[in-house]
Amino acid sequence: MKKNILIIGGGPAGLEAAASLKHSGNNIILIEKSHQLGGHLARWDRLFPDGIRAREVLDKMIASLDGVNYFTDTDIAQINILDRSYSVILSNGISVLADAVLMATGFDLFDARKKEEYGYGIYDQVITNADLEDWFRTREDSRIDHPKRIGFVHCVGSRDEKSGCRACSKVCCATAVKQACEIKAEFPDAQVYCFYMDLRMFGKHYEDLYLKAQKEYGIRFIRGRVSEVAEQIDKTLQVKAEDTLSSKPLKVTLDLLVLMSGIRPSQNLEPVRKALQLAKDDDGFINERDAVYELQKTSMPGLFVAGAVTGPKTLPDTLAEARAAALQILSYLADNDKKPAK
Amino acid sequence: MDLNRVDQEKYARLVKLEPDVTCCIGCGSCTASCSAGVFSRTSLRSALLALQNGKEQEALSLLGACMFCGKCLMVCPRGLNTRHMILSIHKIYSET
Ligand SMILES: Cc1cc2nc3c(=O)[nH]c(=O)nc-3n(C[C@H](O)[C@H](O)[C@H](O)COP(=O)(O)OP(=O)(O)OC[C@H]3O[C@@H](n4cnc5c(N)ncnc54)[C@H](O)[C@@H]3O)c2cc1C
Ligand code: SF4
Numbered sequence: 076m077k078k079n080i081l082i083i084g085g086g087p088a089g090l091e092a093a094a095s096l097k098h099s100g101n102n103i104i105l106i107e108k109s110h111q112l113g114g115h116l117a118r119w120d121r122l123f124p125d126g127i128r129a130r131e132v133l134d135k136m137i138a139s140l141d142g143v144n145y146f147t148d149t150d151i152a153q154i155n156i157l158d159r160s161y162s163v164i165l166s167n168g169i170s171v172l173a174d175a176v177l178m179a180t181g182f183d184l185f186d187a188r189k190k191e192e193y194g195y196g197i198y199d200q201v202i203t204n205a206d207l208e209d210w211f212r213t214r215e216d217s218r219i220d221h222p223k224r225i226g227f228v229h230c231v232g233s234r235d236e237k238s239g240c241r242a243c244s245k246v247c248c249a250t251a252v253k254q255a256c257e258i259k260a261e262f263p264d265a266q267v268y269c270f271y272m273d274l275r276m277f278g279k280h281y282e283d284l285y286l287k288a289q290k291e292y293g294i295r296f297i298r299g300r301v302s303e304v305a306e307q308i309d310k311t312l313q314v315k316a317e318d319t320l321s322s323k324p325l326k327v328t329l330d331l332l333v334l335m336s337g338i339r340p341s342q343n344l345e346p347v348r349k350a351l352q353l354a355k356d357d358d359g360f361i362n363e364r365d366a367v368y369e370l371q372k373t374s375m376p377g378l379f380v381a382g383a384v385t386g387p388k389t390l391p392d393t394l395a396e397a398r399a400a401a402l403q404i405l406s407y408l409a410d411n412d413k414k415p416a417k
Numbered sequence: 418m419d420l421n422r423v424d425q426e427k428y429a430r431l432v433k434l435e436p437d438v439t440c441c442i443g444c445g446s447c448t449a450s451c452s453a454g455v456f457s458r459t460s461l462r463s464a465l466l467a468l469q470n471g472k473e474q475e476a477l478s479l480l481g482a483c484m485f486c487g488k489c490l491m492v493c494p495r496g497l498n499t500r501h502m503i504l505s506i507h508k509i510y511s512e513t
Pocket of ligand 1: 083084085086087088089106107108109112113114115116119121122123124149150151179180181182183184204205246250336337338341343344347381382383384388389390391393
């Protein structure tokens with residue numbers, strides 16, 4: 076019998092799960108809160124480690140939806156747990172009796188204004204990783220005007236208990252190194268510095284990207300956290316850090332400072348999470364049923380997770396989880412069919 | 418230290434001659450296995466960093482005792498040509 080599967084979130088995780096489920100003979104309903112599909116992927120220009128165009132990846136994902144029912148500008152208005160299903164009312168007035176629900180609600184980017192000492196939103200020449208992606212895509216940002224000295228600050232709002240997050244955001248080292256190369260390619264005369272605490276280049280080809288940044292682009296990696304930024308009268312920025320490898324404090328004047336805002340739990344999910352009384356982790360992300368074997372399941376039967384809803388993920392991680400979630404949902408529905416009704 | 422005051426021109430000449438100088442990952446293998454380091458503070462890792470920070474005299478003194486035995490060449494995980502790099506650093510930064 077045809078079952079209803081509701082996918083909440085039209086980012087990479089939701090799109091890939093929908094595409095994986097479309098031939099399963101079930102009824103797939105995907106909802107996306109914003110006006111367009113793609114989640115954060117729609118905002119990125121080129122992807123680490125190899126520079127693939129984000130738009131091309133997204134276009135492929137959207138093309139492979141191919142007939143799946145989806146609603147943009149749509150959120151959950153109400154959700155209730157029944158015996159073997161979830162009764163859901165969407166914000167567009169449609170009601171769904173879902174036999175399985177996939178939460179693919181992703182993440183929020185850390186609000187860099189909260190790290191006041193870096194001056195985002197106060198000093199003109201301080202931008203974020205997402206702002207720089209916007210500029211790579213659109214070339215529209217008056218703050219980026221032939222900078223000669225550019226700095227990247229890793230771990231902004233990550234690995235920083237004072238800003239409420241002990242964990243590493245996983246994707247921002249690779250993003251910083253990628254963006255450092257890209258901006259150096261735009262402005263070959265510029266000096267480019269990366270201020271890092273540890274460089275977490277864990278994935279396939281990431282170390283190659285790091286070597287390329289050093290060898291081809293001459294990016295200077297400084298091991299130390301930027302402690303403060305001050306705007307000078309000419310709008311340049313005076314940046315202070317310790318070069319911890321030589322144990323000496325250093326300062327440098329920059330024309331542009333790019334903050335690597337980290338990955339934070341999505342606030343859009345909170346009403347759903349509360350309605351379902353679903354537990355969250357210390358870091359605010361949704362807990363998997365267990366962190367090794369049952370990554371796509373939650374504490375509730377029929378409620379599944381994929382992508383950054385459970386914590387920082389790269390795109391390949393996210394897509395793999397989405398496909399895994401699709402399989403788990405199908406086997407859950409098949410098992411349910413065999414059980415006698417209460 | 419003030420990075421605004423680093424002699425970028427000299428450093429650029431070194432990089433041209435020895436592209437490997439930008440590729441150090443700061444692991445410290447060279448320093449740990451240095452034969453001269455037993456007698457006098459010698460560290461290619463620290464010297465490269467000193468150059469990037471504009472501390473040229475410090476860099477030279479960190480390499481002054483090098484005997485060019487090449488052990489650092491054998492242990493460098495990135496396979497950088499450390500021995501030749503040290504020669505070039507002496508050549509460029511010892512000129513007055
Ligand atoms: C600066 C930066 C650069 C990155 N660059 C790369 C890269 O180059 N390569 C790479 O592999 N990874 C990269 N990543 C990681 C990548 O962005 C994530 O892996 C990916 O976006 C996760 O997909 P997702 O679907 O889980 O979440 P998201 O992309 O956040 O999508 C979630 C979607 O769900 C929607 N949603 C949320 N709540 C609701 C709700 N209640 N109802 C309906 N819809 C809802 C949201 O509007 C959003 O569209 C980068 C991350 C950052 C921060
Ligand atoms: S990935 Fe790198 S920049 Fe991002 S939080 Fe982890 S260590 Fe910091």
